[in-house]
Amino acid sequence: MADANYVRFNKRLRDIDSKHRKLSRGYVQLVERDGLLVPVSTRRTARRGFPFRGLLLTLAGFLVFKAVLLTHLGPITYGERVEKLAGGTTLEQAGAWVMRADPITMWITRQIGLQLDALS
Known part of the structure; x- marks a missing residue:
């Protein structure tokens, strides 16, 4: 006891x-x-863990950046520039792989294009 x-x-x-x-x-x-x-x-304790929200926001921002670039340059010029990167050094080839026009980027590009058409 x-x-x-x-x-x-x-x-x-x-x-x-x-x-x-x-x-x-x-x-x-x-x-x-x-x-x-x-x-x-009054102070919060620091969260310890992987910042998934920051990672997702960065990824979304990068995809929007690629879509805006694709919309601005056009698919032919954009494709030529990515092909030029693919013929370079290993680092440039990795950049070409990252910058290739994936389905998500194409969808965002179409959405941006629709918005631009509506503004015209």
Whole structure:
């Protein structure tokens, strides 16, 4: 029985220390409905994980960039430039592979073209 109480007591101490560390970085006092002041940490803890949202936004931006480039240059000129890249060094060949007109880019290009037709 005494060991269980000791374990619970130590857990409560760890929780208090943890809360104290969080609040020592900055806090505000919130007033609850019953008038009780409750300290709440103002800083968020940094998320640790892979930034999937940033990766998806970067990919979407790159696809839109390719589509705008394809719309601006036209499919023939764009294709010629990608073929010219494909005949270069290994790095240029990788760039040609990335810049090739894939189905998603073609779809975005058609959408941009429809928008431009509507504006004319």
